[in-house]
Amino acid sequence: MFAYDFMRNAFLASTFIAITCGTVGVYVVARNFSFLAHTLSEIGFAGAAFAVWLGIGSLWGMLLFTLLGSISVGELSLHSEQKESSISAISALFTGLGVLFLAISGVNSNYATNILFGSIIGVDKQGVVQLVLLSVIVLLMIFSIQKALNFDSFDHIGALAHGVKSGWVSLIFLIALAMSVSIGAQIVGSLLVFILLTLPPATANYLGKTIGAMIAWSIFFALIGVWLGLYLGFLTNLPVTFFIAVIEVAIYLITYFTHVIKRSL
Amino acid sequence: MSEILNVNNLTMRFDKKTVFKDLNFKLEEGSMTALLGPNGTGKTTLINILMKMFPPTAGSFKFAADVRLGYVPQFRNLDAEYPLSIAAFTGLNAPLIKSKKVKDIINKQLKETNLYDIRNTRMGEASGGQKQRAYLAQALLDNPNVIILDEATASLDPMAKEELMQLIEHLNEKHNITVLFVTHDVPLATKYMQNYLYLNHQQIAQGRMADFKEEYE
Ligand SMILES: Nc1ncnc2c1ncn2[C@@H]1O[C@H](COP(=O)(O)OP(=O)(O)OP(=O)(O)O)[C@@H](O)[C@H]1O
Ligand SMILES: [Mg+2]
Numbered sequence: 001m002f003a004y005d006f007m008r009n010a011f012l013a014s015t016f017i018a019i020t021c022g023t024v025g026v027y028v029v030a031r032n033f034s035f036l037a038h039t040l041s042e043i044g045f046a047g048a049a050f051a052v053w054l055g056i057g058s059l060w061g062m063l064l065f066t067l068l069g070s071i072s073v074g075e076l077s078l079h080s081e082q083k084e085s086s087i088s089a090i091s092a093l094f095t096g097l098g099v100l101f102l103a104i105s106g107v108n109s110n111y112a113t114n115i116l117f118g119s120i121i122g123v124d125k126q127g128v129v130q131l132v133l134l135s136v137i138v139l140l141m142i143f144s145i146q147k148a149l150n151f152d153s154f155d156h157i158g159a160l161a162h163g164v165k166s167g168w169v170s171l172i173f174l175i176a177l178a179m180s181v182s183i184g185a186q187i188v189g190s191l192l193v194f195i196l197l198t199l200p201p202a203t204a205n206y207l208g209k210t211i212g213a214m215i216a217w218s219i220f221f222a223l224i225g226v227w228l229g230l231y232l233g234f235l236t237n238l239p240v241t242f243f244i245a246v247i248e249v250a251i252y253l254i255t256y257f258t259h260v261i262k263r264s265l
Numbered sequence: 266m267s268e269i270l271n272v273n274n275l276t277m278r279f280d281k282k283t284v285f286k287d288l289n290f291k292l293e294e295g296s297m298t299a300l301l302g303p304n305g306t307g308k309t310t311l312i313n314i315l316m317k318m319f320p321p322t323a324g325s326f327k328f329a330a331d332v333r334l335g336y337v338p339q340f341r342n343l344d345a346e347y348p349l350s351i352a353a354f355t356g357l358n359a360p361l362i363k364s365k366k367v368k369d370i371i372n373k374q375l376k377e378t379n380l381y382d383i384r385n386t387r388m389g390e391a392s393g394g395q396k397q398r399a400y401l402a403q404a405l406l407d408n409p410n411v412i413i414l415d416e417a418t419a420s421l422d423p424m425a426k427e428e429l430m431q432l433i434e435h436l437n438e439k440h441n442i443t444v445l446f447v448t449h450d451v452p453l454a455t456k457y458m459q460n461y462l463y464l465n466h467q468q469i470a471q472g473r474m475a476d477f478k479e480e481y482e
Contacts, residue, residue, distance in 0.1 A: 154354070156342075160338075208348065209350035210350060
């Protein structure tokens with residue numbers, strides 16, 4: 001399998017993406033931002049479609065839209081009383097825009113499928129370099145604010161009581177999240193990128209009792225999902241995204257039920 | 266004994282609602298003071314101002330120069346699924362990658378607060394009393410010499426209340442930590458605190474706990 005260039009590229013890129021999404025996801029779950037990851041997926045779809053219409057790489061359109069989207073939705077969700085409905089409204093608008101951009105740019109439906117469901121097998125050398133670079137930037141951003149981010153995400157009230165600059169932490173995290181959505185979408189597609197950002201960390205929540213352990217578990221499950229998914233996709237010629245989704249959901253459900261059973265004993 | 270806090274004509278208004286007006290009081294170093302008063306009279310607001318979380322409308326306050334504040338807020342929102350262990354929760358107030366020295370400090374506070382043996386219990390599964398002690402341990406990590414607790418005993422059973430109060434008393438006696446303790450529990454305050462501050466009708470009264478007889482109205 002590794003005899004093929006495209007498989008080597010795909011493995012390298014998805015390894016970095018899994019590490020990034022696994023790490024960022026722990027904070028997504030701790031901050032109760034799962035809904036935001038979901039909305040950003042849809043915003044990312046519109047961004048990719050916008051890029052197609054402009055004739056630039058879909059990654060850049062996604063980055064642009066998710067950055068704008070995450071900051072505005074993030075602010076909205078912090079301050080608005082009507083959090084859920086305003087976010088539904090935004091995601092409806094962006095999904096609509098995505099459909100419009102795709103229609104007016106007149107690309108074939110194959111391309112739309114790639115945006116929605118991922119196309120890691122098609123990633124070239126330059127694409128890999130971009131994805132790895134962006135992953136490293138996200139990880140550095142998280143690392144540089146780790147103390148405040150940990151405190152604010154896992155004990156917001158305690159962090160405030162301690163004078164942690166929660167506004168800055170939140171802004172930097174939203175930027176890191178937007179970038180993670182954009183790069184994660186390159187493997188699993190914009191429709192399902194929230195899987196990588198929510199399921200491995202949600203599973204890790206049942207297994208780790210420290211932030212370090214949770215991040216390690218989360219990365220581990222994200223890696224299992226993408227590696228196994230790529231391998232099975234290669235073997236069967238079925239979509240990689242399908243396998244990743246099934247694997248992550250299966251791991252989550254097994255862990256969840258084990259937890260429930262243990263608890264009732 | 267020297268003065269550790271001096272509050273001068275402190276006034277707080279939200280929009281048109283005046284919470285309190287022209288408060289004046291002092292706290293002595295090493296003292297134990299109960300902050301009493303009916304719901305909504307501004308106890309938490311007063312503390313938030315002292316913690317510099319927002320500025321007062323008017324007036325001023327001054328802590329002694331060498332003061333290190335520890336604060337345990339009134340509400341925390343940790344649900345039953347909250348994943349972190351007591352030790353990890355306490356250590357949130359420290360870098361993720363912990364040196365031996367930092368680990369030793371965390372362990373020392375866990376022992377001090379009687380949590381060391383259950384340090385690997387998840388916070389979500391800890392009892393109310395254990396949670397309160399963990400909040401306190403987290404605040405103690407900064408090595409404060411003044412500690413402010415906002416209704417720390419409100420949801421605890423009598424045993425857990427006594428345990429927490431004895432811990433606070435121990436911190437005061439052994440480490441000379443000045444305590445400001447917000448509560449509605451007058452008997453508990455009478456048992457453990459020397460002084461009171463009573464906040465009501467926008468005013469504050471100060472005195473010895475043994476003489477406290479104001480009625481809640
Ligand atoms: N950010 C705010 N904006 C507007 N009003 C506020 C704000 N914070 C507090 N208040 C009001 O100030 C008053 C004092 O509230 P505070 O929480 O300080 O009371 P408290 O004495 O701590 O009450 P409790 O015993 O219930 O904890 C209340 O009437 C409250 O509604
Ligand atoms: Mg209060």
